[in-house]
Amino acid sequence: MLIFSVFKTLTDQQVTVELKNDLSITGILKSVDQFLNIRLDNIKVLDEGRHPHMMAVKNCFIRGSVVRYVQLPSEHVDTQLLEDATRREALSQVKR
Amino acid sequence: MDPSATGIQEPFDLIRLSLSERVFVKLRGDREVTGILHAYDGHMNLILSDVEETIMIVDTENAPDGTVNVAKRKMEMLFVRGDGVILVSPPSRA
Numbered sequence: 001m002l003i004f005s006v007f008k009t010l011t012d013q014q015v016t017v018e019l020k021n022d023l024s025i026t027g028i029l030k031s032v033d034q035f036l037n038i039r040l041d042n043i044k045v046l047d048e049g050r051h052p053h054m055m056a057v058k059n060c061f062i063r064g065s066v067v068r069y070v071q072l073p074s075e076h077v078d079t080q081l082l083e084d085a086t087r088r089e090a091l092s093q094v095k096r
Numbered sequence: 097m098d099p100s101a102t103g104i105q106e107p108f109d110l111i112r113l114s115l116s117e118r119v120f121v122k123l124r125g126d127r128e129v130t131g132i133l134h135a136y137d138g139h140m141n142l143i144l145s146d147v148e149e150t151i152m153i154v155d156t157e158n159a160p161d162g163t164v165n166v167a168k169r170k171m172e173m174l175f176v177r178g179d180g181v182i183l184v185s186p187p188s189r190a
Contacts (some may be wrong), residue, residue: 003141003175020125020180032140036141036177074145074173082135082143083115090112094139 002089006082007032007070016046016071017062023051025060035062111136114186119144122182126152131174139178147171 007029016026016037027040039061045054057061104110105140111133120132121142131144153165 002135002137003143006135006175010134022188057130061182064177065179068180069171070175071144071171072173072175077134077143077145077173079116079134079145084135087112088136089137090108093108 001034002085004034004036005085008078010072010076011030013073013076015040015073017067018069018071019062019066020068021066023054025054025062026075027059029056030059036048038062038064038067038070038072107137110186111124111140114184116189117187118146119187120185121176122185123176123180124182125180126129126154127180128152129174129176136179136184140181140184141178142148142184143174144176145173147174 011029012030013029014026015029016024017040018024023045025040025043025045028084030039030041039059041059043057045051045057045061048055058080104113114133116133117133118130121129121131121144123129128150129144129147130149133142133144135143148168148170152166153167155163155165
């Protein structure tokens, strides 16, 4: 739930999603859900020459399970807030 | 040692105590990353900053003895999906 919230705060920011098939897609994060499925607008595929079939695609929905990494804009991530929220969530998990 | 004294009772506590420290993460697909840990959850989804990724490429065709080529790259802030994580190792406290 914590990571879901992080992604929600990053909507309308530019992110780069690297998939498990090594395809990297940069785009504007439009929405995210609890499975970390991601919708990207205005996308650009890295190394377009290797993936010509993606050239016409302008926006997409990415199933959360095929994501390997997401590169985030570091200036929009409050690391101190993240660590505090993580400790709080870890604590509530232990108490159950 | 009394487990309550160290604050370690369950495996995830080791990761919790590594928050804001540099950790080593081994991933599926012969990948490793090191970075400063800022967040994690029960799936072992991670958020790291100042990340260096290392990809090991074993060249079996041209070098049957298994020469390993290493590719490295750096990223500022990275989310790592938990299903690719094999292990998380806290910083060595030398």
